[in-house]
Amino acid sequence: MALARRLGSALPPLFREGFRSFAIQTKSSDAKIKVPLSLFGGSGNYASALFLAASKANALDKVQSEILDVVEASKKSPLFSQFMKDSSVPRETRVKAVQEIFSEAGFTDVTINFLAVLADNGRLRHMDRISKRFVDLTMAHKGEVKVIVTTVIPLPAEEEKELKQTLVDILGQGKTVLLEQKIDPSILGGLVIEFGQKVFDMSIKTRAKQMEKFLREPVHF
Structure with a gap:
């Protein structure tokens, strides 16, 4: 300021x-x-x-x-x-x-x-x-990766720690995960994880849409 x-x-x-x-x-x-x-x-x-x-x-x-x-x-x-x-x-x-x-x-x-x-x-x-x-x-020089995690409520500290470790396993050793949490009640539950150009949508909202699409598809016998 x-x-x-x-x-x-x-x-x-x-x-x-x-x-x-x-x-x-x-x-x-x-x-x-x-x-x-x-x-x-x-x-x-x-x-x-x-x-x-x-x-x-x-x-x-x-x-x-x-x-x-x-x-x-x-x-x-x-x-x-x-x-x-x-x-x-x-x-x-x-x-x-x-x-x-x-x-x-x-x-x-x-x-x-x-x-x-x-x-x-x-x-x-x-x-x-x-x-x-x-x-x-x-x-990139420091090996840092910004990860945005969207949830309905803030992640408990233990779950956040486990998620960071899982992300390190995915991204590779030597990477530092910088986790940013976002709250969005509209996803209804689950997680949406974004880093780089990748998005892993594991929200209940998306799963519900996928299920709705599946149920609307004609059944062939």
């Missing part, structure tokens, strides 16, 4: 000022560092570039925290959100504003330079999508 307040107070004068243009110099990535996932599209390319830069600087966790702080601040500060989305703001103004604000906030050079590149290229409005792809990369 402190960052959002800082952005709200810092941006107004910066909107009205003109700044000299400047070039952002980037260093080549270490050839030994590999991106753990192949991402495509603009957001994937930016996320991959950030991952390489943060890895080279040994600052993955710090950069991830800062990037998520920026996304959160954009949600809490209408002025900063407008700044990120408004393509009419001069490029020099966007770049200078990003450098000044996040330098003052104590962000790493990796994050500041990355945000400046986005500002220079008019891509700040895609920050939320880029941040999600970046988190995908950091999780």
Whole structure:
């Protein structure tokens, strides 16, 4: 919340000022560092570039925290959100504003330079999508897998522990399961488990629909 307040107070004068243009110099990535996932599209390319830069600087966790702080601040500060989305703001103004604000906030050079590149290229409005792809990369690097489990009521601690172990057995040793529980009374009972592109629907609602479909099918003797 402190960052959002800082952005709200810092941006107004910066909107009205003109700044000299400047070039952002980037260093080549270490050839030994590999991106753990192949991402495509603009957001994937930016996320991959950030991952390489943060890895080279040994600052993955710090950069991830800062990037998520920026996304959160954009949600809490209408002025900063407008700044990120408004393509009419001069490029020099966007770049200078990003450098000044996040330098003052104590962000790493990796994050500041990355945000400046986005500002220079008019891509700040895609920050939320880029941040999600970046988190995908950091999780894959750490062997973390986010699993969303939907139930009617919260799982008891013992059942949650057993479910995590079962998921580790399925995903393979060396993986860390990050379990997120969602409550949805409409599934009536059972579980819906989602991770990656896979969905295991073991809810009573789905089973009831399957049974209904089966009963409606004509019987052939």
